[in-house]
Amino acid sequence: MFFQPAIIALLFASAANVVVLVGVSPFAVAIVRHWDVHSGSERQLRLERRTYLMSALVTFVLGVQLVALLLFVFNADRMAAMFVGAMCAVGTLNVNAYGFPALIAQMAVFFAAATWLAVNHVDTQAPDYPLVRTKYVWLLVLAPLLIAAFALQWRYFLGLKADVITSCCSRLFSSQVRGLSGDLSAWPPLPAMIAFYASLGVATITAAFVAAKQRGGYALAIASLGAFVMALAGIIAFLSLYVYEQPHHHCPFCLLKAEYGYVGYWLYVPLFLATASGLAAGAVQRFATVPSLRAIVPATCGRLARVAAVGFAIVAIVATVIVLRSHLILIGHVSTGVTP
Amino acid sequence: MIELSGIRKAFNQGRENEFWALQGIDLKIPAQQVTVFYGPSGSGKTTLLTVVGCLARPTVGRVTLKGTDISGLPERFLTGIRRRTFGFIFQQFHLIRGLSALDNVMLPAYPIGGDWRVLRARAEALLDQLKLGHRRAARVEWLSGGEQQRVAIARALINDPEVVVADEPTANLDSALSKEFLGILETLAGQGRSILLTSHDPMVVESSVVQRVITLRDGRIVGDA
Numbered sequence: 001m002f003f004q005p006a007i008i009a010l011l012f013a014s015a016a017n018v019v020v021l022v023g024v025s026p027f028a029v030a031i032v033r034h035w036d037v038h039s040g041s042e043r044q045l046r047l048e049r050r051t052y053l054m055s056a057l058v059t060f061v062l063g064v065q066l067v068a069l070l071l072f073v074f075n076a077d078r079m080a081a082m083f084v085g086a087m088c089a090v091g092t093l094n095v096n097a098y099g100f101p102a103l104i105a106q107m108a109v110f111f112a113a114a115t116w117l118a119v120n121h122v123d124t125q126a127p128d129y130p131l132v133r134t135k136y137v138w139l140l141v142l143a144p145l146l147i148a149a150f151a152l153q154w155r156y157f158l159g160l161k162a163d164v165i166t167s168c169c170s171r172l173f174s175s176q177v178r179g180l181s182g183d184l185s186a187w188p189p190l191p192a193m194i195a196f197y198a199s200l201g202v203a204t205i206t207a208a209f210v211a212a213k214q215r216g217g218y219a220l221a222i223a224s225l226g227a228f229v230m231a232l233a234g235i236i237a238f239l240s241l242y243v244y245e246q247p248h249h250h251c252p253f254c255l256l257k258a259e260y261g262y263v264g265y266w267l268y269v270p271l272f273l274a275t276a277s278g279l280a281a282g283a284v285q286r287f288a289t290v291p292s293l294r295a296i297v298p299a300t301c302g303r304l305a306r307v308a309a310v311g312f313a314i315v316a317i318v319a320t321v322i323v324l325r326s327h328l329i330l331i332g333h334v335s336t337g338v339t340p
Numbered sequence: 341m342i343e344l345s346g347i348r349k350a351f352n353q354g355r356e357n358e359f360w361a362l363q364g365i366d367l368k369i370p371a372q373q374v375t376v377f378y379g380p381s382g383s384g385k386t387t388l389l390t391v392v393g394c395l396a397r398p399t400v401g402r403v404t405l406k407g408t409d410i411s412g413l414p415e416r417f418l419t420g421i422r423r424r425t426f427g428f429i430f431q432q433f434h435l436i437r438g439l440s441a442l443d444n445v446m447l448p449a450y451p452i453g454g455d456w457r458v459l460r461a462r463a464e465a466l467l468d469q470l471k472l473g474h475r476r477a478a479r480v481e482w483l484s485g486g487e488q489q490r491v492a493i494a495r496a497l498i499n500d501p502e503v504v505v506a507d508e509p510t511a512n513l514d515s516a517l518s519k520e521f522l523g524i525l526e527t528l529a530g531q532g533r534s535i536l537l538t539s540h541d542p543m544v545v546e547s548s549v550v551q552r553v554i555t556l557r558d559g560r561i562v563g564d565a
Contacts, residue, residue: 040402127417
């Protein structure tokens, strides 16, 4: 079970992350303690020269983590066929207690990596290393998360046993289940749909504003986070029903399956990219007043906002196409009280 | 214009054969001046020239150009400064064999962009100024030493640099060609360019074109006249 190409790739990527992080940590501490751009000391000049290599290494491993989330989810879905009771990625992730925590940690790493990469990009655009100390402090703060993500993946993949009878998504995403997934499944479709489109609309408009005016990164970050949460809630509450054309099947993971035209990827990839871009815009906005970044931050914010606007718009368009093409008439039934 | 403070430069640092080529250079080089770094082999003059011209980074100390620190700049910015501010004339010329004199002159301007026809006209004008217009289409390996040096000078000037840096420019030239080079130098100085040379050739050091001679020995400045 352990020797699946995707699992090996994921563990390798995550382990590389930890190895690089451990390797870079002493350098990061040295930067935090001794960085002084006005000094011409041997140590300062050595730090300046080494920062290229260190930043390049961290950029590479964090860049890999952006792709690793997609591979993690794809692998979880693909491996469902190997477990008794599993119908989709939910079954695979439920094989042991570390599946969902590993997924959540991987998502957190995805967003953390995106924001760090954005800050690093901005820093490398200026001639005076304005954010060197900030980005290495940030890296040290992220270290526990990155190590935890590796540990969770390791425990999860190591604990995958083919003889375990796991539960399918209907046991988790059902209005009968207690907890967040149950609450979301029980959320009436109409308010869920309103919240879904409203949050995406607000995020898209905010992103378009930031792209045009090149300011307002904080607002975009908040709107993106809101849209991300509401979009996931909306997918569980109503959109999945339209895809499956069943009023009780709320699983957000079955959307990734071939029988539904891999429509989940059309929703999740732009949603995650847009959210990461929105959060990154907020992260770099903080440095808009740094003298050497006065022109760079607005331009970067604008570019990130364009990605966010396009991403959120795609999610809204794909969702609308799904609803319009579906044979399920959910809202009409709700209004007459037929839907459970 | 260019200021060096506490410059030290080590090679093979931390190894058995560690060598400090520069051992604490403090220097101010005003604009529009012809300055020669003079000294015997191993005195550190070429190393100093490469540090000033952003071809090497100091191990300790800072180099500022018009008040901006250039020794600590990230490489991407340093490349731009090298291209636009400095024109280099190397001792061995380092021309690209197989290319014509004109192509060699135009080469450093390609990364900057701009209209190709304007660039070609500028390169031809430079070759004409250096009395090499008739040899523009000749491959550089077919040219004599003096002609090759003039191509190297034209190449150094193609991006219209403020500072021309030349490492032992007369080392491979006979007296007549050295005199010719000093004549070219006078013209460049007359155009308001700063010129930095290394040399241990008395003909260069004693030339009336040279305004300042900085003598180096064992990586230290021992004379400034």
